[in-house]
Amino acid sequence: MNNPLDYNGKVALVTGAAAGMGLATAQAFAEAGAAVALADFKGDAVKAAAEKLAADGHKAIGIRCDVSDDSQVAAMVDRTVAEFGRLDAAFNNAGVMAKIAPIADGSREEWDRVIGINLRGVWTCMKHELRHMERQGSGAIVNNASVGALTGNPGIASYIASKHGVIGLTRTAALEYVKRGIRASSTPRLAAMSSRGTSKCIPKPQRTFPLAVPANRRKSLRRSCGFAVQAQATLSAMGSQWTVV
Numbered sequence: 010m011n012n013p014l015d016y017n018g019k020v021a022l023v024t025g026a027a028a029g030m031g032l033a034t035a036q037a038f039a040e041a042g043a044a045v046a047l048a049d050f051k052g053d054a055v056k057a058a059a060e061k062l063a064a065d066g067h068k069a070i071g072i073r074c075d076v077s078d079d080s081q082v083a084a085m086v087d088r089t090v091a092e093f094g095r096l097d098a099a100f101n102n103a104g105v106m107a108k109i110a111p112i113a114d115g116s117r118e119e120w121d122r123v124i125g126i127n128l129r130g131v132w133t134c135m136k137h138e139l140r141h142m143e144r145q146g147s148g149a150i151v152n153n154a155s156v157g158a159l160t161g162n163p164g165i166a167s168y169i170a171s172k173h174g175v176i177g178l179t180r181t182a183a184l185e186y187v188k189r190g191i192r193a194s195s196t197p198r199l200a201a202m203s204s205r206g207t208s209k210c211i212p213k214p215q216r217t218f219p220l221a222v223p224a225n226r227r228k229s230l231r232r233s234c235g236f237a238v239q240a241q242a243t244l245s246a247m248g249s250q251w252t253v254v
């Protein structure tokens with residue numbers, strides 16, 4: 010069986026790659042052998058991150074992209090394919106938290122901002138990534154959701170709604186594209202486990218790794234904490250034969 014963590018000769022695209030889980034995942038892709046396009050609306054930071062990877066001997070480019078802007082997303086995917094020739098793996102990770110307010114006090118602008126980045130942004134990224142992957146007849150997409158995709162949370166309705174939406178979008182994409190050689194997965198459980206020490210807040214049944222993480226790696230992954238866990242799980246999910254939503 011192919012090693013799901015070997016990305017030699019593959020091309021990966023990561024959004025929200027200037028910091029946090031996105032940066033950790035881009036670094037993990039590079040270390041696993043992939044050529045990586047790092048995208049973020051913080052252009053200077055993401056270009057600096059890509060330059061650091063390139064200075065360490067990896068293939069990496071930084072792209073300024075706001076995922077809530079359709080034309081910037083199209084350009085981001087086109088630039089990745091123009092630079093590296095193909096697109097094998099996409100981690101749609103860029104996301105924002107909502108300003109805390111009960112639903113009746115929330116503003117339309119804040120709703121549109123959060124949904125525009127967290128949900129419509131993922132849809133737009135998938136749309137353009139899938140077009141390239143379809144032409145290749147292969148590819149894998151992981152959308153970063155949240156434990157908030159599995160449960161409610163008072164005060165952040167737009168965030169919770171956006172992440173529930175990401176799960177529905179991912180499930181639909183998985184069904185639409187599986188026969189075309191493309192898999193779509195999402196990471197709600199892993200995102201929760203790897204986030205800033207919140208794992209104790211997660212109900213026990215949700216503190217499990219998806220099937221995509223090989224059994225012999227689960228124990229060591231559980232021992233570590235932080236974004237590196239998420240990154241390895243994402244690569245594993247992307248590279249394995251399993252679809253996890």
Ligand SMILES: NC(=O)c1ccc[n+]([C@@H]2O[C@H](COP(=O)([O-])OP(=O)(O)OC[C@H]3O[C@@H](n4cnc5c(N)ncnc54)[C@H](O)[C@@H]3O)[C@@H](O)[C@H]2O)c1
Pocket residue numbers: 024025026027028029030031048049050051074075076077102103104105106126130153154155156200201204205207
């Ligand atoms: N950290 C957590 O506790 C946690 C838990 C569950 C899910 N998540 C999800 O994981 C993802 C990453 O979270 P993180 O903690 O690494 O966040 P982070 O804030 O550290 O990083 C997010 C990155 O996304 C970028 N970004 C924001 N809006 C963007 C846009 N419109 N276009 C392009 N880039 C944009 C930011 O500049 C930043 O670099 C998010 O989708 C988040 O909802 C995080």
